[in-house]
Amino acid sequence: MGHQWHELSKTAPLPGLYLQAVRKRKISGTTLPITGLHCSLEVNAERLAAYRTLCHFGDDPLLPATWPHVMAFALHLQLLTAPAFPFPLLGLVHLSNSIQVIRPLGGVSRLRFAVRVENLQAHEKGATFDLITEACDSLGLLWSETSRLLCRGVKLPGEPSIEPEADALPLSELTRWYADSTIGRRYARLCGDYNPIHLSALSARLFGFPKAIAHGMWSKAMALAALRGHLPTSGYAIEVSFHKPVRLPSEVILDASPVAPAGQLRLSGHGGLVHMQGTWRTLEAP
Template sequence: MQWQTLSSPPFLPPLYWRAALKRKITGTALPEQGVRCRVSVNSWQVAAYRKVCGFADSPVLPATYPHILAFGLQMQLLTDHAFPFPLLGLIHLSNRIRIHRPLGGVSELSIAVHAQNLQPHPKGATFDVVTRVEDSLGLLWEAESRMLCRGVKLDGETAQAVQAAPTQTGEITRWKAPADIGRRYARVSGDYNPIHLSAFTAKLFGFPQAIAHGLWNKARTLAALAEHLPAANIELTVEFQKPVRLPSEVVLLASAAGARGELMLKGAGDIEHMRGKWQPITERH
């Protein structure tokens, strides 16, 4: 892996423009290059994120906040001329984060992002966007987001791991996903994907109305489960099912508090929006 080391986080507007202009698949191999940078944690931005996602005030960063710190680097990676797939139209299938130590007392972090694990899929190809966050003591947090690019032709067998539906779960809480949550989350995350912003912009990409960001759904869920989950040595995996159309109400179901458990986010008519699980990092399945 070759690394491009930036002196400061990327300036986003040119990257949005680059993403808007690239609409075609230009290859079938991932570049052997990652992007890394030192990033400062801004308390005002963290507070704004907490408000949008429902996290209570705490000296510890929200479990999903490193995604926000890494977003510019992810954009830089995915809009680079060497990257073969257009960013607009990618579908976020699943997300896994590992919190190795409590996310407290951090002011500056080293973040590295790369793509790997290109695999054939019945609808195209999948790959993982891998993010690693380190502090002065070493690895602190890491994540893999599995993305689907439709229309890619790869040789090989397609294999899809299907996560079993949670069984021992009960309703924890429910909340409304308001019509403007896509715009509000975009302001704190930098993710201005048109499918999340309004019904008009979503229709340009084939959606009847705007849909909530998958990582907002996950963040809002983890905020609601704050008393349920360990603060560290935890792996949290979710699969995104049917999108949450805006506005709508969702119900969170989860198993009892503990070192491991399962969760599910459902909408009207028992539609499944997201399913997931948590467990200690030391476990491998």
């Protein structure tokens, strides 16, 4: 069954969306809605410059590959807090994120987004689904993203699927950075993701975390900035799985395989704690 698309002229205000998220605390069903959202959004040059600084991208004529995710964040919230969406937003766990840069992200001032959910599957801890985001310019599809999210406690028929692990490549340290105690609040102010687990130790403890944790998409953005010499300007995919959260403050280490059309990365803490693992690969020509 195809999706039914709602055309939006602008995104909804974030405070109202967060209020809806707080009000919904229970699972209301086991069927994903077929409604999707379309919206055209302008690139905010001031926010983009601040994002480049925060995530260490530096000056570049191309948009960071994670920037369309930030642009579409309010659309994500609007879709995931709609009455037809069966799971509470608070408590969803971001398991993985895959981005495809199909054409160079240069000379872009406006993008048309399409956001939808699909692929509901059983998981050993509940159920997973994919949040799909696509960004187009006047020539067509430019960028796409799949975020896999887990809702604990959902009961679905069938057995959880097991994805095969890729053979490990030799990795060496590429860089390291210090995630200070304020990074969650600074990322939230810029990108709109005010999940309490990222803001302070006090608010994080309300959700079972002893300390505030870094946003997963900040960690991915920092890794992408460090991997610029490994990746082409377009025609590639980079996927990461989020493991142990980065507790704030802490130092993390990014290891990567050598420059090649396909490679692997790992973000670790001291003592061998793995926070994030991922792969990149070039896309086949259409």
